[in-house]
Amino acid sequence: MAGLFRFTPGDIVISREEVVYAYRMILGREPENEAVVAEQVAGFGDLKSLRNGFLHSTEFLRQAVSLIGPEPVIPELQAEQPIDVACSPEQLKRLLASVEATWSQLGKEEPYWSVLTSDRYRSENFSQNEDKYWSTGIVDVRRMKAWLERNGVASTARQRCLEYGCGTGRVTHWLAREFRQVTGCDISQAHLDLAQRAISSRIEPSQEVDFFHVRNLKSLDRLPEFEFLFSFIVLQHNPPPVITYILDKLLARLAEGGIAFFQLPTYWKYYTFTTQAYLSRKAAVAGTDSQMEMHVVPQRYIFEIARRHGCKVLEVQPDGMASSREIVSHTFLLRKSS
Ligand SMILES: C[S@@+](CC[C@H](N)C(=O)[O-])C[C@H]1O[C@@H](n2cnc3c(N)ncnc32)[C@H](O)[C@@H]1O
Numbered sequence: 001m002a003g004l005f006r007f008t009p010g011d012i013v014i015s016r017e018e019v020v021y022a023y024r025m026i027l028g029r030e031p032e033n034e035a036v037v038a039e040q041v042a043g044f045g046d047l048k049s050l051r052n053g054f055l056h057s058t059e060f061l062r063q064a065v066s067l068i069g070p071e072p073v074i075p076e077l078q079a080e081q082p083i084d085v086a087c088s089p090e091q092l093k094r095l096l097a098s099v100e101a102t103w104s105q106l107g108k109e110e111p112y113w114s115v116l117t118s119d120r121y122r123s124e125n126f127s128q129n130e131d132k133y134w135s136t137g138i139v140d141v142r143r144m145k146a147w148l149e150r151n152g153v154a155s156t157a158r159q160r161c162l163e164y165g166c167g168t169g170r171v172t173h174w175l176a177r178e179f180r181q182v183t184g185c186d187i188s189q190a191h192l193d194l195a196q197r198a199i200s201s202r203i204e205p206s207q208e209v210d211f212f213h214v215r216n217l218k219s220l221d222r223l224p225e226f227e228f229l230f231s232f233i234v235l236q237h238n239p240p241p242v243i244t245y246i247l248d249k250l251l252a253r254l255a256e257g258g259i260a261f262f263q264l265p266t267y268w269k270y271y272t273f274t275t276q277a278y279l280s281r282k283a284a285v286a287g288t289d290s291q292m293e294m295h296v297v298p299q300r301y302i303f304e305i306a307r308r309h310g311c312k313v314l315e316v317q318p319d320g321m322a323s324s325r326e327i328v329s330h331t332f333l334l335r336k337s338s
Pocket residue numbers: 099103104114115116164165166167168169170171185186187188191214231232233234235237238246
């Protein structure tokens with residue numbers, strides 16, 4: 001065993017079988033020969049030190065790293081490139097229309113893969129992996145519950161939840177168990193149709209879920225009332241002026257005392273966004289480009305929007321959700337004052 005970390009041996013009280021099982025259970029293999037087994041029997045004074053020795057061996061640590069992956073690398077934050085976070089109403093309309101075109105197309109072509117970009121959720125593989133797909137949403141809800149619990153947020157059972165960017169309803173049916181009512185909003189009718197179709201077989205008759213299509217900017221003024229905002233892996237696909245506009249509308253609509261729990265990327269080295277240049281580029285490739293995009297809004301703008309709506313920041317943490325090591329994504333938990 002490579003790099004074994006040894007403790008001072010005491011009396012020999014461990015058996016040959018215990019050493020063999022340590023090889024099998026911790027290193028996942030048989031010992032090389034009886035000589036090495038005898039060496040471990042003689043080398044460790046008790047079971048605790050045998051276990052510690054195996055858990056600290058280079059061989060085990062190498063396996064552990066390949067199982068859980070290396071520590072995420074947080075890029076060194078540097079000065080930003082220019083980022084437009086606001087634009088004219090006309091530009092905003094065009095930006096949102098472009099988001100709508102991309103996601104409607106993705107919703108028609110690869111709806112499940114567009115939500116979780118693993119090949120197992122591509123259309124040709126989806127039927128074999130469907131159960132797995134629908135089960136993944138519980139992770140998001142468990143995480144939400146842990147955040148709420150440690151921040152002393154009381155039960156959500158009487159609240160109405162607005163899930164902004166619900167996609168196919170992957171998380172919606174899990175959220176339905178936690179709230180009095182859930183409204184899933186999305187810009188893509190194709191995603192909403194799938195969510196609508198899937199939801200009835202995944203919730204109890206007593207659980208209440210409905211859906212809302214965000215057709216355009218005006219839709220954001222007609223959102224239903226809610227006490228809880230939930231939005232993950234959604235805002236990141238919108239240009240910065242759209243993100244700030246939507247967040248502003250959502251927090252304006254959030255009830256007093258309500259909670260906002262959402263995610264978005266806040267830093268990406270070399271990221272820059274100029275509305276005019278972006279729209280010109282989009283116009284040049286009109287109709288041929290349905291690539292999922294990633295965008296960023298620096299934290300200070302989010303804090304400013306929160307402040308404007310009387311929201312207190314309860315917690316902000318990096319979350320690794322932007323699927324690139326170069327992008328720093330954060331989850332925000334806010335409470336609106338009552
Ligand atoms: C990656 S999927 C995530 C879906 C869902 N949040 C989940 O975790 O399963 C992103 C979803 O956000 C929707 N979306 C993107 N931009 C949006 C916007 N501006 N307004 C509403 N929905 C949007 C897309 O149509 C898509 O369904």
